[in-house]
Every structure is written in structure tokens, then in C-alpha cells.
Amino acid sequence: MPPKRPRDDDVARPAKKQRKGFSVGPANLPDGTHKRKVQKIKRDLIHKAKLRKSYAKIKAREDATEPGRSVYEHADGEEETEEPSEPVPEPTLEPHPDRVKLFEHDSLELKESIGHARRKKRPRPQPYKNEAELAQKHKEEAEARRKVREDAAKERHTRLAERERLRKAMAKARSGPDGKRKLGRESTVLLEKVKRLVGNA
Template sequence: MAPKRPVNDAEPGENGREVKKPRKGFSVGPDNLPDGTHRRKVQKIKKDLIRKAKVKKSYNKIKEREQANASQATPNGPTAPEEASASLELHPERQAMLDEPETVPQQQQQADQRPRQRRLPRPKPVPFQREAQLAQQRREDREKRQKEIEEANRQRQAKFEERERFRKAMAKARSGGKDGQRKLGRESKVLLEKVQRMVAE
């Protein structure tokens, strides 16, 4: 078993002096933060607190110095009445401005005599106006494309029907009559229509 500590170690330091513990600075946040955003944030807060404390300390020093200077100046006595009389006197420019005749009311009267123009009320702000315009533009573009597609389909259908009609007419004209010969009259009409269509294009 380990020996017990002597009683004199428990007393304050040797030669009757207290042993001074080293002061640890103040801490902000937990000590075991990993490096990264949180640690930098905590360090920033600590630096701000230190800076504010220094500013406050220097302000208090200056304030105490000023109060000491003021308390030394007050026993003299004659400085206080001079300051009071100085504060009662008006600045020459201000005195001249007060002495001038009043021209401002005349300007106000002229302004009152003019007929007031009625202001038009501001249009109410439309939320998402730009988005609404873009949506309207897209809608119009979509409708335009839809019409173009429908027109193209209609033209395609018309051409298809025309070709089908031409094919049936040619088939009828080529089929033999009673004696097995081709019907040139019918065939010539169909061919004439085809030539006219080609010339028109």
C-alpha cells in the first residue's frame, strides 16, 4: 500500500506563500470540435469577444481619464459660467438667418395657388409578372406550332387523297373495255390534270 501524503503538503505553498495556479483562458464552445466550419465559427466568436472586451476596457480607461480631467477643472470655477454664456449666444450666420424677412410663406402661397395635378395611382405590382409573360409566350409558341403541325397534316392528307384519286382513275382508264382496249379518253383527262398540276408548281 502507498504511503499517505504528509500533512504539510496540503498547506499552501512552501515558505507560507500560496502556489499560484496558471490561469487558463476562457473557452467558447466544446474543446473537441473537428477542424472545419464549426471550429472556425467558434474561433471567430472568441476573437470577436476578445476584441469587444479590449475596446470596452480602453473606453473605460479613457472615460476615467476624462472624468479625472473634468473633476480637476471644476474646482477652478470661472470656466463653467463662460461655457454657459457661450452656449446662450447665437452663431452670427444663424442670427442673420433669423433676422431675414420671411420669404418661405410667399413661396408656399404661390405653390398653393397653382392647381394641383392629380397623381395617377400606381399600378398594383403583379407578382411573378416576368414568369407570367414567359409562360404566355410559351403558350403562344405552342399554339403556333400546333397550328403548323395541323396545317402540314391537312396538306399531307390532301396530297394523299389526290394521289389515291389519280391512281384509281388511271387504273380505271387502263382497264380494258368491251373489246379489251385501253380507254384513251379517260386516261388523257387524268394525264392532262397531272401536267397542269406540275406546271402550276
């Protein structure tokens, strides 16, 4: 079969090209901060382009309503001097009232958003929280055991020192210059022994 003859309408009208949208940044970004940032940039670009387009339309509409002036209207370099109908106000340093209202509105919104951000601030997630708590618990237990051991060692050391002192005192009391016992010295040592025994009981 021979190919179909193209219609006259098809020849006059070229095939419509499918326009491909523009892209910002790499296409294979994973979900996360970078992808959201790229998407935000793209949204901003689209918004600005729409604003420019709408501005151009409005400007074209205004230009169409106003009669256009030609450069050649004024011949021989004549210049038209227009007298201002009302005096031009002197420039002041104070901003326009509308601008002041806008600043106040923006500052209120900013304060509210900061307040919400402060209230909604959550603690950062700690991935090893349980392990850290367990390690802290073990550390405290080991510290307690070490303290008990140290206290026991100190007590044992004081007991040994006391026993050694009593032994030496008894040895001194028993060995006089002539080999006789010194009852005065021995009695003080024995009295200390009795006091310690009664105190423990």
C-alpha cells in the first residue's frame, strides 16, 4: 500500500514540540536537605519568572493605553518644558507610612515565627542513649565498690597501727631496766584494750 498523502492542513502547521522543563541541580539527589534546597531554588525561580511575565503584561497594557511619543515630534531641538502643577516635596529621611506598616507587620510575623521555633525545639536524638546510661551506671557502681574497698583498707590499716602501738607499749611495760614489769604503763595499755572491747560490744 502506498503511504497516505499528507493533508494540506498538516503541511501548513508544523509539529508541536514537547517542551522539556528546566532542572536545577543534579537529578539523582537523595531525599534530604540538599534536595529540599534545590526544590526551593526552583520554586523561587519559577515565581520570579511569573512575576516578570505579569509585570511585562501590565506594562504592555499601560503602554497601549497611553499615546506613544515619537522622538521626531520636536523639530529643531525645541524642548518642551512642563511646569509642575504641584510643588515637588523635599526628600525626607523618614520612610513612607505604608513602608512602616509593612516593616511592623514583618517584624510581628518574625517574632511569632521565632516564638514558635523556640517552643517547638526538640532535643537532638541520641543514638546511643541506652548504652551511655548503662555505662554511667557501671561507672557509678565501680566507683562505689572502690570507695568501699578504700574505706576497708583504711580501717584495716588503722587497726594494724593501733595493734602495733599497743604491742610496743606492752613490750616497754614488761621490760624494765632490771627485768621487772612496770605496772603503771601496763595498766594504761590494758585499760585502752578494755575500752576498745567494750566500745565494739
